[in-house]
Amino acid sequence: DKPQIGVIGMAVMGKNLALNIESRGYTVAIYNRTGSKTEAVAKEHSDKKLVPSYTIEDFVASLEKPRRIMMMVKAGAGTDAVIKQLLPLLDKGDVLIDGGNTFFKDTMRRNAELDKSGINFIGMGVSGGELGALEGPSLMPGGQKEAYDLVAPILEQIAAKADDGTPCVTYIGANGAGHYVKMVHNGIEYGDMELIAEVYNILRQVLGFSVEEIADIFKEWDEGELQSYLVEITADILTRKDDLGTGKPVVDVILDAAGNKGTGKWSSQEALEVGVPQSLITEAVYARYISALKDERVTASKVLHGPEPKLAAGVDKKALVEEIRQALYFSKIMSYAQGFEQMLAAAKHYDWELDFGKIAAIWREGCIIRAQFLQKITSAYDQKADLQNLLLDPYFTNIAEKYQAAVRDVVALAVKNGVPAPGLSAAINYYDSYRAEVLPANLTQAQRDYFGAHTYLRNDREGVFHYTWYEEQ
Ligand code: NDP
Numbered sequence: 001d002k003p004q005i006g007v008i009g010m011a012v013m014g015k016n017l018a019l020n021i022e023s024r025g026y027t028v029a030i031y032n033r034t035g036s037k038t039e040a041v042a043k044e045h046s047d048k049k050l051v052p053s054y055t056i057e058d059f060v061a062s063l064e065k066p067r068r069i070m071m072m073v074k075a076g077a078g079t080d081a082v083i084k085q086l087l088p089l090l091d092k093g094d095v096l097i098d099g100g101n102t103f104f105k106d107t108m109r110r111n112a113e114l115d116k117s118g119i120n121f122i123g124m125g126v127s128g129g130e131l132g133a134l135e136g137p138s139l140m141p142g143g144q145k146e147a148y149d150l151v152a153p154i155l156e157q158i159a160a161k162a163d164d165g166t167p168c169v170t171y172i173g174a175n176g177a178g179h180y181v182k183m184v185h186n187g188i189e190y191g192d193m194e195l196i197a198e199v200y201n202i203l204r205q206v207l208g209f210s211v212e213e214i215a216d217i218f219k220e221w222d223e224g225e226l227q228s229y230l231v232e233i234t235a236d237i238l239t240r241k242d243d244l245g246t247g248k249p250v251v252d253v254i255l256d257a258a259g260n261k262g263t264g265k266w267s268s269q270e271a272l273e274v275g276v277p278q279s280l281i282t283e284a285v286y287a288r289y290i291s292a293l294k295d296e297r298v299t300a301s302k303v304l305h306g307p308e309p310k311l312a313a314g315v316d317k318k319a320l321v322e323e324i325r326q327a328l329y330f331s332k333i334m335s336y337a338q339g340f341e342q343m344l345a346a347a348k349h350y351d352w353e354l355d356f357g358k359i360a361a362i363w364r365e366g367c368i369i370r371a372q373f374l375q376k377i378t379s380a381y382d383q384k385a386d387l388q389n390l391l392l393d394p395y396f397t398n399i400a401e402k403y404q405a406a407v408r409d410v411v412a413l414a415v416k417n418g419v420p421a422p423g424l425s426a427a428i429n430y431y432d433s434y435r436a437e438v439l440p441a442n443l444t445q446a447q448r449d450y451f452g453a454h455t456y457l458r459n460d461r462e463g464v465f466h467y468t469w470y471e472e473q
């Protein structure tokens with residue numbers, strides 16, 4: 001039978017997604033710019049229903065109509081190049097899916113361009129790395145709804161399944177909505193990773209625990225509210241010894257300079273664009289940037305001094321570990337509250353109808369930020385679909401109330417000991433700003449009016465005011 005779907009791009013992601021689709025009973029056409037890769041995949045899996053093509057024309061001609069094509073190629077110029085080749089070969093009603101890590105504005109542009117030719121274009125966020133692609137990723141597709149319906153049965157089969165059996169895929173919204181949500185997912189991932197790193201550092205530098213002891217702490221945390229893939233792998237990482245035989249924990253031989261592929265940065269830039277606070281993710285991006293200035297930091301460390309981290313005598317370490325756990329959970333909640341408020345602002349800005357409960361639900365499995373905790377977010381939106389901010393949901397209000405004292409202690413401890421905690425600090429500062437009935441922005445407005453005659457509103461009467469700060473010369 002003719003392939004029901006085709007995959008373009010036989011690097012690790014495309015190959016694994018093709019195999020995943022094939023394993024659900026489909027015949028899958030495969031194509032890659034460099035033919036030897038297609039051939040290698042076809043050879044390695046000759047027992048499977050994979051139909052290789054070596055020209056894009058043959059590939060398109062091999063497919064059942066309306067054609068369903070998934071691109072898994074290098075985002076940016078690669079995606080544009082493939083679309084350009086495909087365009088003359090496709091017919092009205094065909095569905096083209098871009099599963100790459102594409103910037104959502106590129107997806108909006110491509111969706112509008114292809115729509116003129118009647119071709120449906122779905123921009124789909126794929127999370128879960130190569131293993132996720134093979135065994136079940138979390139999928140965030142956006143584009144024409146009718147086009148989604150044509151591919152939904154396949155996507156539902158290949159996606160990860162949550163504990164209750166629901167597939168981790170849902171129609172996100174029009175044009176670039178899927179890639180937008182994937183971008184925020186990646187930003188949240190940066191935030192989660194940064195908070196874990198800060199907490200590890202405090203446990204190590206201030207409380208003086210060994211790497212093995214910290215592994216045990218994370219293992220225990222993974223049994224409770226903090227249960228998540230990232231906490232689980234942190235515990236695992238901390239048990240591992242250097243594979244080059246130095247006998248040291250592997251974390252101690254890894255250079256402390258974090259890389260990034262730009263998706264966290266996009267998320268922060270977009271928060272600035274739509275005008276919502278995204279301090280936690282942004283601090284996480286900055287933390288990677290400052291870590292990357294390794295040589296500069298080494299030089300500065302010889303010149304700029306701070307306190308020696310030290311725990312006061314008689315401190316109850318066990319109680320402090322519990323406070324640190326609470327600080328981590330509290331801060332994680334602040335990060336998600338910011339991320340979801342960003343998506344709410346984006347939905348208004350770009351005219352998307354986003355279902356936040358469903359978005360949280362499809363992140364429960366398959367993706368890097370997968371965690372039990374996401375169910376709480378889904379429940380919050382089930383209770384109130386138009387929730388303005390997660391912190392206003394009773395569950396989250398209650399946790400924030402109960403855990404805030406711990407965060408204050410832990411941030412103060414970090415600052416006093418000279419151990420950086422930008423993510424944890426951003427979390428408590430966001431909480432205190434968000435819950436403040438009055439902020440000192442009145443002074444800011446006075447200054448703006450003073451030097452720039454920018455005017456101000458009053459809190460006691462209608463109208464626009466300007467104060468005569470000085471006599472005109
Ligand atoms: P890469 O991002 O390394 O991209 C390599 C693939 O793109 C190859 O098939 C390559 O073909 C093709 N390609 C590059 N430029 C062109 C071009 N101008 N014309 C045609 N084909 C081109 O592969 P990955 O498998 O890692 O990722 C695929 C996509 O999935 C990317 O957008 C990535 O961001 C995204 N993604 C990756 C994840 C991961 O964990 N790796 C997770 C989620 C998404 P050739 O062999 O001929 O060079």
